[in-house]
Amino acid sequence: MTEKKIQVGIIGAGAIGNVHMRTLAGIDDMETTAVTDASLPLAQQRAEEHGIGRVHESPQALLEDETIDAVIIGVPNQYHAALAIEALRRGKHVLLEKPMAIDSVAAQAIFEAAGESGRILMMSHQMRWQGLSRAVKARIENGDMGRIYNAKAGWLRKKGIPGWGSWFTRKDQSGGGPLIDIGVHMLDLSLYLMGNPKPITVFGSTYAEFGPNKEGIGTWGTPNWDGYYDVEDLASALIKLDNGATLSLEVSWAAHAAGLPEAPFIYLMGTKGGISIVGERATYVTYQDNEVVETEIVPLEGEEERILMFRHFAECIREHKTPISSALTGYTNNRILDAIYESSRTGNEVKLSWS
Template sequence: MNNQKLVKIGVIGAGNIGGVHVREFQKLPDWCEITTITDASLPLAEKRAAEFSIPHVAGTPEELIGSANVDAVIVAVPNQYHAPLAIQALEAGKHVLLEKPMGLNSESARLILEASRRSERTLMVAHQMRWEAVPMAIHEQMKRGELGRIYTAKTGWFRRKGIPGWGTWFTRMDQSGGGPLIDIGVHMLDLALHLMGSPKPVSVYGATYAEFGPKRRGIGTWGKPDWSGVYDVEDLASAMIKMEDGSTLTLDVSWAVHMDTDNTPFIHLMGTEGGASYRGGEGKLLTEKFDQPLETVVRKPQEDEGERLRMSRHFLECIRDGKEPLTSALTGFTNNLVLDAIYESSRTGREVRLEERW
């Protein structure tokens, strides 16, 4: 790291995602060190500390954020705690890597955005799909103009039987902010907008459905169900998003649906000079030569360090160089703004205009 001092990292959230972040950052010992971890379940935090040789377990998030031995905070907790913890960390002068979605809703995301601007610290949202090798290659072709003007795109992720943690925070609107739309749909929205060249969304029309969860059907293997809990979120969402430049994006996601699906995320970009598709880790560039359709397959390199390691390094580079992250606070706010509009459109049955909400 060019003789720069190591970034000292504290992790709030010792669950599965917190553990993933620890593993990746520990692959960068010349850049950083994990000094502290905490969790609502201190025994779990202590288990992770022993597993990863993390020297200190903080009793509370407040203790971790206030530690002089922490420069940057990873927030890997349920959605309802994203804004309070991210804002507290930023106000304490810490850099923040925040799990997706940025906020429980656009109101909380706006508060995080404002706090990040006041703090002049790095706030990055952990949308790791932007760092996957194939989307990166497609994005490079888009930037070079190989696709021309992208006038429409389609993206989505259909899980046939994948409702996570029925009755837990995953399926409670007040704690998660929504169902598959805010859980996996936010990934596809973020990546699609990125690959389209980051156009500004100006209007949204959408619909959400809850046909499986309330009947305790479509249950997946992720998380432990709480049958005494609540399911008040959607299990499928569909939306059309229009951009300032006239381009459009359709978004379809589900946790549960009767559909022939391979359970993989997909994106299709349609441009004036060419197109691109991404599904199941493989991509295609599509164009026409000599009046004949032509496709080029795009695969990730055999020796690929992985998207999460690239994302982790990018976060540290932004801290070191003072540059804005690729998945900045503004991109996170944009995602939340669109998601809120989809839910609102579903409730009202009307198109939602975004011009005055920025």
């Protein structure tokens, strides 16, 4: 007898919610049966576009729907904690968009609720499932890198401030600027490739040189010219890890970053070799007979990363497995982000303890 498909409800019908709806159409084991959004007309439009049977009038109504097994939360950062915690307490599995929460206090509440619920909470970090990321991870696990002791990661956009004046650029609604928006992706992928070491000290600085003047505005998001901008447009940090390794991180929405790639990048330096990932290319470097030898890393073949991510989510639900991008990884990311903001505010390094 074939198992019943996992019934999925989606909270948030905006751009990212729409991406999830399209992706789920290609997952045989899952079925989107309900959607809701603060804009009910948008939710109704998405339901018609994707053949979704029910539109709930509120997130609470969707979470009360006993036919739903799992929910995807794709709403502004400030709402992540309340919705994720309520979903877990109602017995739903959760796929949560990044960042986990608006700050580490809220992230800890989600983390604890996930542990108490016995349900799966998985972070939506699709970059882990990209063919290039999987190929690099395989090389690392094969021992080609030796011990990774230093890494540099970032994403420097020269002109890409999203939705000026909207929730994107309001700290009380987003938690921050490019650091929490795109920096969390690079932080998450770097720590994953490095073997998930724990951060112990963080030193960082943030800058707002262009956003307050309405410069460096990109095309993503809907601007609100009656709104405001009180987040950073560039962040830089050095993170010391409990295995002795260091990770430096630089991200921007807007910067005069002359000559630097705008693509996301990670440089991993190990005792046996090094790997650079810049955009869609990766290179492995090592010594042979005291000469530098470089070879290109070929991405692993397979389905698109979001499809692989959802297949993993379904597998974790079916088999009660801890996700690769677990609640703990989301909480760890939030603690680092908070520490960078605190270090920038105080000018001091921030020490993190783990019980």
